[in-house]
Amino acid sequence: MTIQWFPGHMTRAKRQIQAKLKLIDVAIELLDARVPLASRNPMIDEILPDKPRLIVLNKSDLADPRMTEEWMAYFTAQGHSCVAVDSSTGTRVGEIPVKAKALVAEKWARMAAKGMNPRAVRALIVGIPNVGKSTLINRLAGRNIAATGDRPGVTKGQQWIKVGTEMELLDTPGILWPKFEDQMVGYRLAMTGAIKEEILNVEDIAFFAIKVIASRYPDALSERFGVEEKERDLDNADEVVAIMEEIGRKRGCLVSGGRIDLEKTSGIILRDMRAGKMGRVTLETPEEAQAGEV
Ligand code: GDP
Numbered sequence: 001m002t003i004q005w006f007p008g009h010m011t012r013a014k015r016q017i018q019a020k021l022k023l024i025d026v027a028i029e030l031l032d033a034r035v036p037l038a039s040r041n042p043m044i045d046e047i048l049p050d051k052p053r054l055i056v057l058n059k060s061d062l063a064d065p066r067m068t069e070e071w072m073a074y075f076t077a078q079g080h081s082c083v084a085v086d087s088s089t090g091t092r093v094g095e096i097p098v099k100a101k102a103l104v105a106e107k108w109a110r111m112a113a114k115g116m117n118p119r120a121v122r123a124l125i126v127g128i129p130n131v132g133k134s135t136l137i138n139r140l141a142g143r144n145i146a147a148t149g150d151r152p153g154v155t156k157g158q159q160w161i162k163v164g165t166e167m168e169l170l171d172t173p174g175i176l177w178p179k180f181e182d183q184m185v186g187y188r189l190a191m192t193g194a195i196k197e198e199i200l201n202v203e204d205i206a207f208f209a210i211k212v213i214a215s216r217y218p219d220a221l222s223e224r225f226g227v228e229e230k231e232r233d234l235d236n237a238d239e240v241v242a243i244m245e246e247i248g249r250k251r252g253c254l255v256s257g258g259r260i261d262l263e264k265t266s267g268i269i270l271r272d273m274r275a276g277k278m279g280r281v282t283l284e285t286p287e288e289a290q291a292g293e294v
Contacts, residue, residue, distance in 0.1 A: 005177040014047055017174035020124050020158075024170065025107070026100045027051045030127035030136060033063035033084055034282050036071050037289055038188040039131055041176035048126070052103040054081045056096060058132040059192075061086040064217075067282035074286035087136040096140065097121070097167040121167045122160070126174035130194040133173035137161070145171050184208075188283050193274040206266030209273055210247075211240050212283050220278040225250055244269070 021027070027048045032039040036057060041047065055075045060068050068084045075082040081099050085092045100121045101108075108118050127133050138144050141161045160168040178194065179185045187208040189195045213220055215234050221227040225247045232239045241262075248254070248265035255261045272278055 005180070010177050013175055013177065014043070017047055017124070017126055017176070020170060020174060021048070021051055024122045024124045025052065025104050026121055026123045027053045027174075028096065028100070028123050028125045029053055029055050030058050030125055030131045030133055030173075031055060032131050032192055032194065033057035033060040033068050033071065034192055035188045035194075035284055036075075037284050038179065038185040039128055039192075039194065040179065041126075041128060042179045042181075044126075044176070047176070052081075054083070054096065054099050054103060054123075056136070057082065057084040058087050058136060060084040061088065061091065062276045062280055064280050064282040067285065070286050071282075074289065085136070087132045087139045090139050093136065093139050097163050101166055120162070120165065122170075123167060124170045124174055126176055128176050128178040128189075128194065130192075133175070137169065137171065137173060140167075140169055141171075191270070191273060191283060193270075202270065203262050203266045206244060206269040207237075207240055209269055210243050213273070213278060213281060214240070214243055216283075217279060217281050220281065221247075224272060224278050 029040075029044060029048070057063070057068060057071060063084075072082045072084060081103055083092060083095045083099055085096070087093060100123050104121050112118060125133050125136060140163045145161055159171045161171050163169055178189055180189075180195075186195060186200060187205055190200045190205040191209045191212070210221070211234055214232065218229060221243065222229050227243055227246050227250075232243070234240060244262060244265055245260045247269060248260035248262060251265065251268055253261040253264040253268065273281070
């Protein structure tokens with residue numbers, strides 16, 4: 001479900017998370033490893049000002065592993081604790097309670113010095129729609145807890161889920177809005193499937209997908225679709241469209257008169273990309289982040 005994020009929704013979402021912050025020791029900021037910046041809420045530092053924070057790069061099974069390493073180094077250099085996981089299979093999810101506990105180690109030591117017994121670390125998962133919050137909650141809980149689907153402003157009685165003996169997790173995640181003011185961010189999110197196609201034009205999304213993949217992962221296009229490998233000027237829109245047409249021709253997406261059905265082709269491109277059939281691709285780099293380009 002796509003949420004329309006009106007200003008009132010944002011204020012309410014922010015307030016709901018801030019109310020929950022009083023209950024927790026650690027915030028788990030869930031990002032999509034393929035688009036770690038586009039999937040980041042623009043006000044996150046304001047929403048979680050002083051809370052120890054663990055950044056979890058989810059869907060790392062779909063992201064370029066070398067780039068995931070670079071993103072981990074980027075966030076670590078900013079002083080955040082960070083781990084990359086695949087919530088759909090559970091790969092490395094077990095590191096989350098360990099890292100969450102490490103974030104409160106000093107506070108726990110101070111409590112122990114005062115004679116207080118250590119307790120489970122209390123955590124809240126926050127992130128934009130579709131980043132995998134419910135999947136991760138279910139994975140950490142070891143059973144089906146959270147209903148997938150997003151309704152900002154809808155609350156239910158919240159409960160603590162035990163994750164082993166050392167962590168407790170709020171069963172309802174904090175749902176945040178994405179950075180949709182920036183159109184390029186919108187396209188990146190749409191490429192991953194986080195924004196639905198009713199909002200952005202499918203051919204435009206596929207155009208940007210092909211442009212990014214052709215510049216970063218040219219082999220992916222020849223391997224998946226048999227696109228000819230050659231020097232291209234990807235700043236020239238006609239050349240990008242030519243790649244899309246080549247894919248359409250190879251996939252038999254034709255309309256009468258032998259013209260290419262670009263809409264159908266675009267659908268195939270996006271479906272393949274979201275399912276990881278073009279290989280593991282990351283659409284943003286830390287260099288771009290440092291240059292302020294994303
Ligand atoms: P939420 O809106 O943040 O709660 O996101 P969901 O948990 O509903 O997940 C959105 C979609 O992403 C679902 O189709 C999940 O199956 C999928 N998903 C979640 N985590 C992963 C992951 O680590 N890898 C892959 N490949 N898919 C995932």
